[in-house]
Amino acid sequence: MAEIQEKGDSGKGGGKKRAKKSSTKVDMTPLVDLAALLITFFMLTTTFNKPNTMEINMPVDPENEEEQIALKASNAMTIILGENDNLYYYFGLAADNPEVIESDYSANGIRKVLVSPQVKGNEKMTVMIKAMDASRYKNVVDILDELKITDTRKFALVEYSDADKELFAQQQIGQ
Amino acid sequence: MPKVKVKRTNPSLDMTPMVDLFFLLVTFFMLTATARQEEALVVDTPSSVSELKLPDTNVITITVGSDDRVFFGVDGQHTKEALLEKIAGKYGVGFTEEEKKTFSLLNNFGVPVSQLKSFLSMQSSERENVNQPGIPIDSTQNELGDWVLQTRLTNPKVVIAIKGDNDANYSTVQRVIDILQDRKVNRFNLVTDMEAMPGSSSE
Numbered sequence: 597m598a599e600i601q602e603k604g605d606s607g608k609g610g611g612k613k614r615a616k617k618s619s620t621k622v623d624m625t626p627l628v629d630l631a632a633l634l635i636t637f638f639m640l641t642t643t644f645n646k647p648n649t650m651e652i653n654m655p656v657d658p659e660n661e662e663e664q665i666a667l668k669a670s671n672a673m674t675i676i677l678g679e680n681d682n683l684y685y686y687f688g689l690a691a692d693n694p695e696v697i698e699s700d701y702s703a704n705g706i707r708k709v710l711v712s713p714q715v716k717g718n719e720k721m722t723v724m725i726k727a728m729d730a731s732r733y734k735n736v737v738d739i740l741d742e743l744k745i746t747d748t749r750k751f752a753l754v755e756y757s758d759a760d761k762e763l764f765a766q767q768q769i770g771q
Numbered sequence: 772m773p774k775v776k777v778k779r780t781n782p783s784l785d786m787t788p789m790v791d792l793f794f795l796l797v798t799f800f801m802l803t804a805t806a807r808q809e810e811a812l813v814v815d816t817p818s819s820v821s822e823l824k825l826p827d828t829n830v831i832t833i834t835v836g837s838d839d840r841v842f843f844g845v846d847g848q849h850t851k852e853a854l855l856e857k858i859a860g861k862y863g864v865g866f867t868e869e870e871k872k873t874f875s876l877l878n879n880f881g882v883p884v885s886q887l888k889s890f891l892s893m894q895s896s897e898r899e900n901v902n903q904p905g906i907p908i909d910s911t912q913n914e915l916g917d918w919v920l921q922t923r924l925t926n927p928k929v930v931i932a933i934k935g936d937n938d939a940n941y942s943t944v945q946r947v948i949d950i951l952q953d954r955k956v957n958r959f960n961l962v963t964d965m966e967a968m969p970g971s972s973s974e
Contacts, residue, residue: 621783624786624789628789628790631790631796631797632793634797634801635796639800647816647824647962647963648823648824648825648964649821649823649824649932649961649962650823650961650963651959652958654948654952654958727941732937732939732940733835733937733939733940733943734937734938736944737819737935740819744820745820753948
């Protein structure tokens, strides 16, 4: 390819036969092909092999329960991750029997709620994530992701409590 | 009459510098690339927009499979050898030098300490086929906690990464997190796949 054999001596030259000189050059094209292939391979494997991570810092378990500051109902939002990729949320505390609203993980679901003025407009708003035992790990990562996308900084992973169970039983959701 | 010789330009290029450069690059990428290590448990991690990268060294990887088996892995051969010695002392199991060597080459594993000796004495082909039950994480037999604690004592620089499958039950992951928090580990990484930040162009 790169080395084009020179021809066309036979027409001229008046019948003089020239001794064919063997070229000292080596055709390097296959070598270059191979090297380029290897470069591509190693370049792609090195860059794509590194996994991404999501760093989370869990709050340090307090020594005694009394030291914890109770969260005001107006600053609380709870997201509950249910079975079969269901998602519910409510504002306030479970004890006040708030309305549980069903949502989903799509861009029009929980993300709209998280950017709504009720959440974004309140600096003290704390989002509590409670995952039911039946929820999948993917759900938790998805919701953490949504919080990151919406730049919600104050959140906590909390255990799904009995109060929530009662609330769900009362409103007959997720049964 | 002398013939006028037409000087023909040679169409062939000298490729030697190009080849030199290419091989230099190949060598560079070959040496920097780390061979993809064999995973005892294949997991499909969820995707996230997070762009943080997991460090290359000093990482404990706790893998949670879709069937809720928990595997433990740490990098560094010396760390692993020292770790196995500590665990052997704690659980009163003796390991031969050969078994220690095998352990130091394992990427991750999921067998209880009681079965670890027989697991390590297997041939590597046998080991691939054996069904590993996962590391016990229940409160009566919390071996994962010991592994994590001893690893951190061996190598204080380690960071902990949790690599969970999409379909793993959250309760298992929660249990793993609880174990870590019991051991005063409050910062860890969740291993995820890449995903584009949504609406970055429209917003």
